Amino acid sequence: MLILESVHTFYGHIHALKGVTLTVNEGEIVTLIGSNGAGKTTTLNTISGVLDAQAGAIYLERSANGGQGRAAATGEPGIRLDRLPAHEIARLGVSQSPEGRKIFARLSVKENLAMGAFARSDADGIQSDLARVLELFPRLEERLNQPGGTLSGGEQQMLAIGRSLMSRPSILLLDEPSMGLAPLLVQQIFQIIREINARGTTILLVEQNAQAALQVAHRGYVLETGRIVLSGDAQQLLADPQVAEAYLGI
Amino acid sequence: MAGRSTSAQPLQLDWATVQKYAIRAFGFTILAIVLWRVITVGLAEGYPASFWISQALNGLVLGGVYALVALGYTLVYGILFMINFAHGEVMMIGGIAGFFALQFAQARGWMEGPWLVVVIALLSIMLIGMAASVLIGVTLERLAYRPLRQAPRLVPLISAIGASLFLQYSVLLIFGVSPHSYRKPELISGGLRLGDVFIPYTGAIIFFTSILLMLALYFIIQRTKLGRAMRAVAEDRATASLMGVDVNAVIVLTFMLGSALAGAAGVMLGFHNTVVKFNSGFIPGLKAFTAAVLGGIGNIPGAMFGALLLGLIEALGPSALGIPTEYKDVIAFTLLVLILIFRPSGLFGEVLSEKKA
Numbered sequence: 141m142l143i144l145e146s147v148h149t150f151y152g153h154i155h156a157l158k159g160v161t162l163t164v165n166e167g168e169i170v171t172l173i174g175s176n177g178a179g180k181t182t183t184l185n186t187i188s189g190v191l192d193a194q195a196g197a198i199y200l201e202r203s204a205n206g207g208q209g210r211a212a213a214t215g216e217p218g219i220r221l222d223r224l225p226a227h228e229i230a231r232l233g234v235s236q237s238p239e240g241r242k243i244f245a246r247l248s249v250k251e252n253l254a255m256g257a258f259a260r261s262d263a264d265g266i267q268s269d270l271a272r273v274l275e276l277f278p279r280l281e282e283r284l285n286q287p288g289g290t291l292s293g294g295e296q297q298m299l300a301i302g303r304s305l306m307s308r309p310s311i312l313l314l315d316e317p318s319m320g321l322a323p324l325l326v327q328q329i330f331q332i333i334r335e336i337n338a339r340g341t342t343i344l345l346v347e348q349n350a351q352a353a354l355q356v357a358h359r360g361y362v363l364e365t366g367r368i369v370l371s372g373d374a375q376q377l378l379a380d381p382q383v384a385e386a387y388l389g390i
Numbered sequence: 391m392a393g394r395s396t397s398a399q400p401l402q403l404d405w406a407t408v409q410k411y412a413i414r415a416f417g418f419t420i421l422a423i424v425l426w427r428v429i430t431v432g433l434a435e436g437y438p439a440s441f442w443i444s445q446a447l448n449g450l451v452l453g454g455v456y457a458l459v460a461l462g463y464t465l466v467y468g469i470l471f472m473i474n475f476a477h478g479e480v481m482m483i484g485g486i487a488g489f490f491a492l493q494f495a496q497a498r499g500w501m502e503g504p505w506l507v508v509v510i511a512l513l514s515i516m517l518i519g520m521a522a523s524v525l526i527g528v529t530l531e532r533l534a535y536r537p538l539r540q541a542p543r544l545v546p547l548i549s550a551i552g553a554s555l556f557l558q559y560s561v562l563l564i565f566g567v568s569p570h571s572y573r574k575p576e577l578i579s580g581g582l583r584l585g586d587v588f589i590p591y592t593g594a595i596i597f598f599t600s601i602l603l604m605l606a607l608y609f610i611i612q613r614t615k616l617g618r619a620m621r622a623v624a625e626d627r628a629t630a631s632l633m634g635v636d637v638n639a640v641i642v643l644t645f646m647l648g649s650a651l652a653g654a655a656g657v658m659l660g661f662h663n664t665v666v667k668f669n670s671g672f673i674p675g676l677k678a679f680t681a682a683v684l685g686g687i688g689n690i691p692g693a694m695f696g697a698l699l700l701g702l703i704e705a706l707g708p709s710a711l712g713i714p715t716e717y718k719d720v721i722a723f724t725l726l727v728l729i730l731i732f733r734p735s736g737l738f739g740e741v742l743s744e745k746k747a
Contacts, residue, residue, distance in 0.1 A: 190628050230634035242629040244622050255622050258615070259634030307634065 141166040141342055142187070142234075142311055143217055147196035149179075149186045156182045158366040159196065164311065164344050166201075169337050171345040171353040171374065173387055174363035180346040181239050183363065184313045187344075188236045189226035198222040200232055200311075231259040235309035239316045239346075241300040245289025249280055252288045252299055256306030265308065273302040276332060294325040301332070311342045318349045330356050350387035354378045362387070417731040420724060424711065431712030440586030445705045451593040451662065453701020454600030458655035459678030460685070460693040461607060462527075462648030468624045468688040469644050472535070472543065475550035477652060478675015479557035480527045484653030485666035486561060487522030489570040491515040492660075501575035508577045516599075520653035526557070527649025528642055536638075554672075562668040569665035578661075596658045603654055604694055607647065611690065620644060624688075673719060677704075680726040686736025696737065700725065 146159040157179050164170045172180050185191040187198055199218035221229050230236075235256075244252050253273065257266045274281040277298040283291060288299060297317055304312055314333065318326040330352050337343050347353035354360050354374045362370035362383060370383065377383050459481050466474045474480075492515050495501055500511040534553045538546040574592060581590040611617035622630040623640045631637050659674060660666045677700065685696025700722060707721040708714065729736065 188632055190631065225636075226628075226631035227634050227636045230632055236632050238629060238632060242626055242632075244625045244629070246625060247618065247621060251618055251621075254615075254618060255630070255633045255635075258619060303633075 141201050142344065143197075143199040143201070144183075144187070145197045145199075147183075147186055147193045147198060147222070149182055149191050149193055151182070151191075156366055157186060157193075160363070160366070160368055161196075162361050162368060162371070164342060166342055167337075167340070168359060169333065169343045169345060169357045171347055171350075171357035171360045172363055173347055173350040173353055173360060173383075175387070176348070177365075178363040179366040180363055181315055182366075184236055184238075184315050184344070184346055187221065187229075187313060188234065189221065189224055189229040193222040196222070200234060202310075227259075230307065233307070233310035234313065235304040235307045235311070236313040237300045237304040237315060237317065239319070241293075241296045243288040243291070243296045243299055243303075245287060247288055248285050249288055249291070249299060250284045252303050253280075253306050256303035257308075259307060266306070269306055269308055273305050276305075276335065277302050294321050294329075297321060297325075297329060298332075301329075301336075305336065305341070309341060311344065312336065314343060314345045316346060316348060318347065318352065326352065350383070351378075413731055417728055420728060427711040427713075432710035435709070435712065437709060438586065441709070442706065443587050445709060446702060447587070447589060447593065449702040449705025450698060451597050451701070452705065453681075453698035454597045455655045455659050455662065456674065456678045456681045456701055457694045457697035458600055458603060458651040458658075459674060460681040460697045461604070461690065462652045463679050463682040464685075464688055464690060464693040465620075465644050465648045467682070468690075469620065469641060470535070470539075470546075472546045473550065473679065473687075474530070474535075474648075475547065475675075475679075476530055476534070476553035476557060477527075477648070478671035478673075478678070479554050479561075480523045480530070480649050480671070481652035481656040481659070481675060482666065482668070482671025483526050483557065483561065484519035484523035484649075484656030485660040485670065486565060486570065486656075487653070488515050488519035488657035488660055489572060489666055491518040492572060496573065501573075501577075505577055508575050512575070512578075516654055516657045519657035520650045523649040523653025523656060524646050527645045527652070531642060531645040536641075554675075558668050558672065565668065567667070569667040569670075571665050572660040572663075574661060574664075592661050596662060599654070599658065603651055607651065608690070610647065616640075616643060677719075677722050680722050680729075683726060683736055684729055686739030689736065689738045692736055692738035699737075 142164040144160055144162045146161050147157055148155070148159055149157040160179070160183055162170070162172070172183060174180050182191060186193050198221040199216060200221050201218035219232065221232070221234070224232075244255060247255065253270060257269065260266055279295055280298055280302060283295065288296065291299060301314070301317060317329050317333065321329065326349065333343060333345065334356050345353055345357060354377055357374040359372065360374045360377045361368050362377070370377065370380070378388075459477065462477045462480070463474060466472065466477075492501075495511045495515065500507050503511075530553055534549045535546050538549055578591045578595060581588050582594070583589075611620060619630065619635045619640050620643065622633065623635060623637055627637050630640070656666070656671070659670070663670070678697065681697035681700040682693045683696070684700055685692025685694070703725060704718050704722055708718050711721075733739070
């Protein structure tokens with residue numbers, strides 16, 4: 141569903157991504173792990189169009205309906221995302237829940253969720269998705285009219301994920317959803333990630349908590365200074381001695 | 391600061407601290423002089439209450455117009471963190487366009503027609519002024535500011551000052567140096583007399599139209615999807631774009647809203663001052679900027695309140711201080727200096743977030 145072909149991204153003169161190639165298939169949870177500064181967030185921001193890819197290609201395959209025609213005509217595997225501005229990528233169903241949550245602090249919880257559905261105009265669908273998000277995160281329902289900035293860290297994370305879900309994404313990009321949360325909450329967040337996926341949303345998960353991420357994911361990629369150094373089945377990576385030493389703290 | 395933390399040593403004065411206290415002392419001196427003048431001159435004069443009330447009502451009318459212009463400064467600042475110093479000219483061009491629309495209507499005798507015709511004509515004149523300002527505001531954004539979006543913050547500021555001069559002198563070149571005079575239709579030339587207080591119809595109309603437009607803006611920003619997008623972009627552009635918001639479109643929309651309000655203000659100021667010419671946007675523009683700073687730049691209710699307050703101070707100030715009314719501009723700009731000294735974030739200002747600081 142999402143394909144990155146040797147993507148290069150620069151921050152000014154810093155060569156942050158040096159040819160990242162990865163694939164996310166429909167229905168999967170794929171995790172991208174790696175240490176600080178490896179380029180995990182850069183990868184997500186390049187997919188989302190917040191950063192521009194200087195070389196390489198990013199494709200979004202459209203399932204069955206829609207989009208297929210355009211791709212088939214050019215012989216490419218899907219729609220080229222790397223040439224589109226961020227807001228158009230979001231409108232294609234690629235939704236990022238950014239690192240550090242990035243809640244709109246002065247907008248109410250309800251307005252934050254409404255922002256997630258900004259590109260949609262199907263009032264009924266939005267209403268039912270709102271109900272679904274509130275069912276997933278009952279805490280948010282109690283706080284609907286509070287400014288987003290008054291929520292606790294865990295609640296803000298729930299709001300960030302909920303906001304992304306409000307766009308009814310075909311693929312959800314989660315950046316460090318466990319960052320700064322208490323262990324109990326971390327468990328809860330990963331449980332919810334599994335649940336979202338079980339309901340049919342494809343997920344690309346970026347995490348520093350490699351252990352938890354690999355436990356919930358189907359497949360994983362290991363990123364090191366802008367390059368994919370290892371990839372494979374999540375269980376296989378969990379058992380890999382190299383991964384264990386570098387990322388699992390064993 | 392240094393003196394407090396190192397109690398063992400005598401008071402240490404670095405240059406920055408000296409400057410800070412010197413500026414404060416200057417501010418307090420101005421305040422003291424103002425207070426002294428008010429007590430010894432203004433209050434001693436013994437004007438009747440009706441005089442003060444008339445002045446205050448005048449001030450509110452002017453304040454309403456300032457508020458419309460101040461909102462444009464504050465809206466743009468809220469999203470781009472830049473001061474659109476050409477905003478006064480955007481207003482002036484609305485006034486010029488309104489003048490020609492008025493002339494057109496007068497030539498066809500609409501201004502002497504039945505009241506409904508006059509009302510519709512006046513509304514159309516205001517809409518034409520607004521449309522002209524919107525056109526100029528959006529063009530400015532596209533040509534003078536957008537190419538500089540990534541530049542250091544001083545650069546678009548200079549571009550704005552350049553745009554301001556460019557617009558003034560273009561209008562001078564095209565329409566000449568002589569003022570264009572707004573002739574009020576008979577229908578709104580009179581006024582209401584309440585005891586000793588006289589309320590001109592134009593003043594009342596200007597005030598209520600301003601309030602109506604402000605309420606409309608507040609509704610757009612607080613209750614509509616586009617307003618929500620504007621607030622989201624003001625907080626965090628990148629995240630808003632992740633939600634599918636076209637940030638450039640929102641910025642254009644912001645300029646459109648601000649310019650529309652300025653255009654309405656330009657036409658109303660034309661009727662209020664009875665003339666408009668190439669530089670008639672400059673001083674009101676600076677006043678409105680002062681009002682926006684007074685209320686806390688970036689803060690929408692702050693701009694409205696700051697402008698009404700500034701209008702009042704300007705109207706009451708000359709009599710209270712016992713100075714000629716021609717010096718009322720001094721009052722506004724002294725106020726600006728005082729705010730910048732004592733409360734740079736404005737009366738309603740919030741603590742500047744990391745992004746703005």
